[in-house]
Amino acid sequence: MAKSLVRNKLGSKTYGFIIPADSTSATDFLALLDGEYELYEKVSEAGSELVPEAFKVRLQIRDTNSDRRDYLTMYVDTTKNEDDVRNALVGQVVNGINVDEVVIIEWKRETFNTGSSTTP
Numbered sequence: 001m002a003k004s005l006v007r008n009k010l011g012s013k014t015y016g017f018i019i020p021a022d023s024t025s026a027t028d029f030l031a032l033l034d035g036e037y038e039l040y041e042k043v044s045e046a047g048s049e050l051v052p053e054a055f056k057v058r059l060q061i062r063d064t065n066s067d068r069r070d071y072l073t074m075y076v077d078t079t080k081n082e083d084d085v086r087n088a089l090v091g092q093v094v095n096g097i098n099v100d101e102v103v104i105i106e107w108k109r110e111t112f113n114t115g116s117s118t119t120p
Contacts, residue, residue: 003042010035051112053078058106061089061099070095075110082107 002022008015023041054075062069086102
């Protein structure tokens with residue numbers, strides 16, 4: 001089944017929600033919304049959900065010109081390092097912030113249950 005993410009901006013607040021439709025089918029639904037909206041459709045999938053471990057990264061992104069900032073939490077592949085994360089974010093616009101500084105708050109290895117179990 002298709003899934004699309006809708007970001008709906010009403011005044012100074014932005015709301016996000018998932019709808020079970022592709023961009024073509026979502027047109028009627030989007031006509032109901034007030035304010036500004038953006039639609040993001042999932043078009044492909046990559047990677048694997050069977051990940052034994054990853055780094056949990058909590059960080060602050062900042063625009064030093066306007067002093068706007070936000071906090072993000074993400075899971076990063078264990079082959080990546082802090083410089084990889086900084087290089088991926090600096091120069092991007094994330095949540096309306098022109099990122100020119102990234103401060104790593106937490107970098108922690110987490111192990112996940114891969115779900116491989118046998119039943120008798």
